Amino acid sequence: MLTDAMRSALTAIPGLSVLTEPDDLERYSRDAYDYSPVLRERLAECRADVVVRPDSVDAVVQVAGLCHRHGVPLTLRGSGTGNYGQCVPLEAGVVMLMSHLRSVRAIDPDTGDVTVECGCLLKDLNRDLVAKGRQLRLMPSTWRSATIGGFIAGGSGGIGSVRWGFLRDPGHLLGLEVVTLEPEPRVLQLEASEAEALNHAYGTNGIITALTLATAPNIAWQELVVDCPDWSSAVELARHCCAAAIDLHLCTVLEAAVVEQLPQWDLPVSAKDRLLLLVSPDAVSTVHRLATAAGAAVTHLGSEADRHGNGLKELTWNHTTLHLRQRDSSWTYLQMLLPQPELAFLDNLKQAWGDDLLWHLEGVRQQGTQRLAALPLVRWRGAEALERLIQQCRDQGALIFNPHVLTVEGGGLGVIDGDQVAAKHNFDPAGLLNPGKLGGFNS
Ligand SMILES: Cc1cc2nc3c(=O)[nH]c(=O)nc-3n(C[C@H](O)[C@H](O)[C@H](O)COP(=O)(O)OP(=O)(O)OC[C@H]3O[C@@H](n4cnc5c(N)ncnc54)[C@H](O)[C@@H]3O)c2cc1C
Incomplete structure (x- = not known):
C-alpha cells in the first residue's frame, strides 16, 4: 500500500x-x-x-x-x-x-528517420509518415490501438517482418530518450548501440519518453487473397512468394479451418487454405503468375489505403487468434519459428494433435534469411497438454517463443541478455521498474 x-x-x-x-x-x-x-x-x-x-x-x-x-x-x-x-x-x-506523451518531434527529410514520443499511437505516427512519403517498416496487427513505446518495449515484429525482420535487428531503433529511476532521475539520450538493451525489455530497465526509428519509403500496398487447392501448395506458394523478386509486406498462410472462422467482411467466400498478401503494385502480376502455376485463385482487393473499414492486416498475426477466440474462447495459441523443411513438421504435429491444432503461418525474415513462423491456434486442454505440445515442437526442431510466461527471457530466446540486466543495474538500481519481469536481474 x-x-x-x-x-x-x-x-x-x-x-x-x-x-x-x-x-x-x-x-x-x-x-x-x-x-x-x-x-x-x-x-x-x-x-x-x-x-x-x-x-x-x-x-x-x-x-x-x-x-x-x-x-x-x-x-x-x-x-x-x-x-x-x-x-x-x-x-x-x-x-x-504514457499515452499523453504523443507528439511526433521530427521527421528527417533526408533519411526519413523519425523521432517520436513514446505514447504516440502507431496509426497516428504512420499517418504523419505517409504525409512525408515514408511509412513504418514494422507494425503489430494492433497498430490502430498500440503505442510506439509499447511496441518497442513489449513487441517483437509483425506486419513488415517478412521484409524487415524483427524489432531487435540492428537498424530499426536508432536512439532513445530515457528517464532513470534514481533519487534524482536523469534524462538520457541513448545512441543506437546503448538503446539496444532497452529494446524488448518490457520497461524493466528505463522509462522511454521518446525514440528515433528508421522508416521505409511509402508504398501503396495491394491486398491479395489467394485460395489454394490444398495445404501443401499453400505453404509452397508462400515460400515461393517470399523468395521472389517482389516487395512483400505481409505473407500469411491460414489453413481452411481457420479461414472459415474468421470474419468474412467483403472477402471471397472460401473453404480453402488461403494466403493473405500485401504486395507492391508492381508485384501483383508476379503473384498471379506464381499462383496460377500452383493451381491457386487470386483475388485482388485493391490498394490497402483505398479500402475503408477492416483491412487484411486485421486478420493476421495475433489478430487471427483474437477473431477465433471471439467465437470460442477455449482457443489459445503458441508462437514459433518453424524448422526446415516445414511441411514434414507441420504434418507430423497435425497428425498428433488433429483439430486441437490449427495452423497459421507468417513469412518472416530471420537473421537475414526468409523463414516461416507459426502462431497456431491451440485448443486448451490444460497446462500439462500445452507443455507436451511445446516439448514435441522443440523436439522436432521448432524455436518456441512461449506466450504463456511472464519474463522477458521466458517469452524470448530463453537466455539472459547481460546488456539488459546491466542497463537495469545502471538505470533502475533498486529494481523498482516493472518488478518480476526481467529474470536475469532476480537470478
Ligand atoms: C490481437 C493482438 C495482436 C497483436 N499482434 C502483435 C504483433 O503483430 N506483433 C507484436 O509484436 N505484438 C503484437 N501484439 C502485442 C501488442 O499489441 C504489441 O506488442 C503492441 O505494440 C504493444 O503496445 P502497447 O502500447 O499496447 O504496449 P503495452 O502493452 O502497454 O506495453 C508493453 C510493454 O512495454 C512497456 N512499456 C510501455 N510503454 C513504455 C515506455 N514508455 N517505456 C518503457 N516501457 C514501456 C510496458 O511496461 C510493457 O512491458 C498483439 C496483441 C494483440 C492483443
Missing part, C-alpha cells in the same frame, strides 16, 4: 493526473494476457495502488524520483495490448500511463 505522504506528493506534481477509482485500478492493471489460460490464473489478482498519467517529461521525472525515494514499484503502460501480462503490476505500486 502507498503511504499518505506518497499519495499527496503525487497529487502535487504539475501536469500529472492521478486516478484512484477502483474501476481505473482494475482496468489499467490488465493487458491482453487472457489469451493465455496460464497467465489468466496467475495474474487475476494483481492490482495497482494508484494510476498516474503524466503530460510531460518533467512530470515523468518527478514520478520516477518519488517512486525511488518511497521504494514503490513503477510499471509503465502504453495501450495495454501486450499479451504476456507485460504491463501488469506484479507487486502493485504505481502504474504510469
Whole structure:
C-alpha cells in the first residue's frame, strides 16, 4: 500500500493526473494476457495502488524520483495490448500511463528517420509518415490501438517482418530518450548501440519518453487473397512468394479451418487454405503468375489505403487468434519459428494433435534469411497438454517463443541478455521498474 505522504506528493506534481477509482485500478492493471489460460490464473489478482498519467517529461521525472525515494514499484503502460501480462503490476505500486506523451518531434527529410514520443499511437505516427512519403517498416496487427513505446518495449515484429525482420535487428531503433529511476532521475539520450538493451525489455530497465526509428519509403500496398487447392501448395506458394523478386509486406498462410472462422467482411467466400498478401503494385502480376502455376485463385482487393473499414492486416498475426477466440474462447495459441523443411513438421504435429491444432503461418525474415513462423491456434486442454505440445515442437526442431510466461527471457530466446540486466543495474538500481519481469536481474 502507498503511504499518505506518497499519495499527496503525487497529487502535487504539475501536469500529472492521478486516478484512484477502483474501476481505473482494475482496468489499467490488465493487458491482453487472457489469451493465455496460464497467465489468466496467475495474474487475476494483481492490482495497482494508484494510476498516474503524466503530460510531460518533467512530470515523468518527478514520478520516477518519488517512486525511488518511497521504494514503490513503477510499471509503465502504453495501450495495454501486450499479451504476456507485460504491463501488469506484479507487486502493485504505481502504474504510469504514457499515452499523453504523443507528439511526433521530427521527421528527417533526408533519411526519413523519425523521432517520436513514446505514447504516440502507431496509426497516428504512420499517418504523419505517409504525409512525408515514408511509412513504418514494422507494425503489430494492433497498430490502430498500440503505442510506439509499447511496441518497442513489449513487441517483437509483425506486419513488415517478412521484409524487415524483427524489432531487435540492428537498424530499426536508432536512439532513445530515457528517464532513470534514481533519487534524482536523469534524462538520457541513448545512441543506437546503448538503446539496444532497452529494446524488448518490457520497461524493466528505463522509462522511454521518446525514440528515433528508421522508416521505409511509402508504398501503396495491394491486398491479395489467394485460395489454394490444398495445404501443401499453400505453404509452397508462400515460400515461393517470399523468395521472389517482389516487395512483400505481409505473407500469411491460414489453413481452411481457420479461414472459415474468421470474419468474412467483403472477402471471397472460401473453404480453402488461403494466403493473405500485401504486395507492391508492381508485384501483383508476379503473384498471379506464381499462383496460377500452383493451381491457386487470386483475388485482388485493391490498394490497402483505398479500402475503408477492416483491412487484411486485421486478420493476421495475433489478430487471427483474437477473431477465433471471439467465437470460442477455449482457443489459445503458441508462437514459433518453424524448422526446415516445414511441411514434414507441420504434418507430423497435425497428425498428433488433429483439430486441437490449427495452423497459421507468417513469412518472416530471420537473421537475414526468409523463414516461416507459426502462431497456431491451440485448443486448451490444460497446462500439462500445452507443455507436451511445446516439448514435441522443440523436439522436432521448432524455436518456441512461449506466450504463456511472464519474463522477458521466458517469452524470448530463453537466455539472459547481460546488456539488459546491466542497463537495469545502471538505470533502475533498486529494481523498482516493472518488478518480476526481467529474470536475469532476480537470478
Ligand atoms: C490481437 C493482438 C495482436 C497483436 N499482434 C502483435 C504483433 O503483430 N506483433 C507484436 O509484436 N505484438 C503484437 N501484439 C502485442 C501488442 O499489441 C504489441 O506488442 C503492441 O505494440 C504493444 O503496445 P502497447 O502500447 O499496447 O504496449 P503495452 O502493452 O502497454 O506495453 C508493453 C510493454 O512495454 C512497456 N512499456 C510501455 N510503454 C513504455 C515506455 N514508455 N517505456 C518503457 N516501457 C514501456 C510496458 O511496461 C510493457 O512491458 C498483439 C496483441 C494483440 C492483443
